[in-house]
Amino acid sequence: MTSPFNVTRIKRDFPIFQEEMRGGKRLVFLDSGATSQKPIQVMDAEREFYSKHNAAVHRGSYYLAELASEAYEGARARVAAFLAVSTSEIIFTKSATESLNLLAVSFERSAGALGIKPGDELVVSELEHHANLLPWQQLAKRTGAVLKWFEMNPDGSLDLTKIDQIITPKCKVVAITHLSNVLGSAPDIGPIIAAAHEVGAVFVLDGCQSVPHQPIDIAALDIDFLVFSGHKALGPTGVGVLWGKAHLLDQMEPFLYGGSMIETVTMTGATWADAPKKFEAGVPNMAQAVGLAAALEYLSEVGLPKIHSWEMELTAYALQGLKEIEGVTVVGPQGIDARGGVISFVIDGLHPHDVGQVMDQYGVAVRTGHHCAWPLIRKLGLTGTTRASFYLYNEMADIDIFLESVNGARDYFRNR
Amino acid sequence: MTSPFNVTRIKRDFPIFQEEMRGGKRLVFLDSGATSQKPIQVMDAEREFYSKHNAAVHRGSYYLAELASEAYEGARARVAAFLAVSTSEIIFTKSATESLNLLAVSFERSAGALGIKPGDELVVSELEHHANLLPWQQLAKRTGAVLKWFEMNPDGSLDLTKIDQIITPKCKVVAITHLSNVLGSAPDIGPIIAAAHEVGAVFVLDGCQSVPHQPIDIAALDIDFLVFSGHKALGPTGVGVLWGKAHLLDQMEPFLYGGSMIETVTMTGATWADAPKKFEAGVPNMAQAVGLAAALEYLSEVGLPKIHSWEMELTAYALQGLKEIEGVTVVGPQGIDARGGVISFVIDGLHPHDVGQVMDQYGVAVRTGHHCAWPLIRKLGLTGTTRASFYLYNEMADIDIFLESVNGARDYFRNR
Amino acid sequence: MELDSLYQEVILDHYKKPHHKGVPSGNFQVHHVNPNCGDEITLSLKIKDDTIQDLVWNGVGCSISQASASIMSDLVSGKSVPEAHIALAQFTELMQSKGTIKGDEDVLEDAIALAGVSKFPARVKCALLSWMAFKDAAIQNGARL
Amino acid sequence: MELDSLYQEVILDHYKKPHHKGVPSGNFQVHHVNPNCGDEITLSLKIKDDTIQDLVWNGVGCSISQASASIMSDLVSGKSVPEAHIALAQFTELMQSKGTIKGDEDVLEDAIALAGVSKFPARVKCALLSWMAFKDAAIQNGARL
Ligand SMILES: Cc1ncc(COP(=O)(O)O)c(C=O)c1O
């Protein structure tokens, strides 16, 4: 290993790598695109909250409630610092999926410029995960708005040639992924963001596959909303983030109604607190927010630029190796430009499920199927792919075992 | 302590009781109505999941994904067993608040008998927590349905004299709390459930304050939906439960759209998986579900009947003591019939905030204010109360300190 | 290798040369999908004289789902509805057994080769896809299953 | 006892006999609530010759919120808008200081007695409620605050 990136040390923080897989094999975890593993620091942060600070936030004036509020609001401040945005612009949700549904329903309920009327247009792309397609598709169905989308090129980029027909003055919302969770391709969002703002639409970035893996400059991107999931960023399950520009959050109606999001309540009506509380009804996922803050701190300490270049080294090595295996085709971008650490491939004549099953025998965890992006898979004329996705705890040796297992899968069925 | 209930042993499982409060005082935690403390068994269950089983459920065919699915679906089975219902009728949400919002929005979107049309009637009560008022109030506003409610008597019971005017053939949904989180009163829901079914409405029970504290017989109650929060039942934050009758869940539209809740997806349309998956979009709160299962197991091992009678012993002792303090008025039910382990009180001439602040000085954690049930507080002609709520880890000695602190609060302001 | 218990010879044979695969037709066609992986099956049949006839299926999927469809078609074709019912029930039980039972070869014939699937929970749905499609089609044809 | 730093004598005096409490009236009335505890305040005032006049408030709340309203009313009544602006800024800073600063008595007068509140984060909003209502009313009267 020539890289200065100390993956051996990092790996020691993740207890799961001590577990034995089927047949006593060590774990080669290449499914971080689905969910990441957790360092001990994150587990400890959650346990510390439960053991020392646990009480309902915002609702008590006793000592423990002060500690809980401090821990929870401190977590919010740390997420805000990580993204370099204002603390009051950070909303804790349960997942990126909830963040996106929150946006769609809030727009549906809001009056004014953000409200959705019949004939308004909503724009997505063929790259989208179901979580960034279905909320908009169903919003269109409910409101009489029209769903439009950018088509995908075979290399996983978006076809921007018809951008003027796709983003028109009727457009209200453009929601696009920063990085495809299937192909690893990074669409050229710059012109799309500009076109959206040109017509007065808001731009929603699905950062699920980018925020945990590379530095993001929200101001430079000039986006309006960003979503990501904690569990893909070394954080706990059960927590996601929605970031939105303050003046937009101010105009938006709530998504969930309940305690702590109100200003006044009578039996017949209610008024709402300011953001972020307006969007956080009920006793929140306090321990998970605290755990996510610890995860982001861990990522910052290792350094996202370093993590990103390490992942790209792994990706380059894996791509090279896959291309040398006869019968294997990499799907999507072939090189390492405009992509992240996610690779999809197929093996001639084999179903991804069968490929994944043999690879599992080597201790290799990869995902197979449509990866919750069925329209993309159909567009490629496939029924599924096998996908490997990398993160900071993957070693070069993982890639060697990965390649060996791909070879093994091909041979297993070929020789029988 | 004459009771056979071994509270000393139970308390040892909860690390937070080793913490020092302001001024070095020990913690007297009387705010379990807001959120409960967590036993080490729950923290260990979450950590074990992250350390040994963590992977995205339902989406991978590798070994670790099998373990994760087994853990998550195993948790569902254990929640179902706890409630004595079918496993496929258990939906994991992030909180009771989400469970209730899910119901309201799903009814809004559903066709057929469950769908909400202008003129339909929705029924709640003046006892409700904001989480079981606002989703229905706002649903009524959005759809043109009419919100009606049972009024509260001063003793915290519901006035059922006008039940025939309140629940009419236009009624679609009746949503009532099992136990008031402010007064501890248990409304007489039997006649309400019968009346709801008489007119073909569904009955939703808010079990936030009952499910963690006493045995519940869903079949005998003859209800249609039940919600509760994990964090009030020794479980992690970030997980709630919705139980619903299978044939009703079948007729309902989804709430959140995204991965894992679909059957097929194209750019222009989609069909849904069966319940419970239909209602669990995205990578779920796996660790929290596992933690909640461990919490319910803990409760079952101690035994809910025992927990309930212990809480009632504490309640009786506290009620008795409060009544002996001059200047203190218990609000709501005065005796121990038809109530749970929640007591609200006021002190003549003192604001609850000031009362709670002095009590905090004794290490006593109580909640003050409107307890997210503002209409109830207003109905009582108050601006707030001080509330003590008990759970299995409270000792008789806690009540002595509690009473001492109430005396202290009264005297602190009286003597200055 | 544990894998060989999953991918038995007879399974791969059926996978490579599936039986009863063709162009489903007629009034009683069903279409089932496995939403986890996108596998699909279309299936048609006829029930005449209480006997399963003209069973034809088509679809895409992994070796397990394809082989299972082929084996199931062989097994139930020409059988009476009650016989098919017993086979279906035993096969479902076998799949859910997590490797604890072996299956009755007299009833299940080639389908006992799929016993190994039950040790791989994520694959059980692959094996059951065609059986559920068969059940659905038969019910639509008026069978009580 | 730490509590005495919160409930200073002067605070309890203002609580028991609040100043400027009455019936708010006129065009510039504001109503603020603290949603956490349900405390409410109504406040009205007039700005004439760049001076705060006729400040009257009413409301329900804990000793801290009531005393703070009384102290604030004394402090800003008759002051020029710029002077009130400085007092408001310093008081807000004091409340957010978590006990690290004491406040300038020349500017804040009796309000420095509220310094102890800053060590009880849950009570800071109680102390600030009336000040925010004052700010809001003054802005509505055309003041730049
Ligand atoms: C009776 C009742 N219903 C609903 C809720 C809402 O629960 P949560 O905030 O956990 O969603 C609570 C607790 O706050 C409650 O006491």
Ligand SMILES: Cc1ncc(COP(=O)(O)O)c(C=O)c1O
């Ligand atoms: C690009 C993308 N968007 C959205 C999601 C949804 O995230 P979650 O399931 O955590 O809500 C995912 C992951 O599954 C994803 O990869």
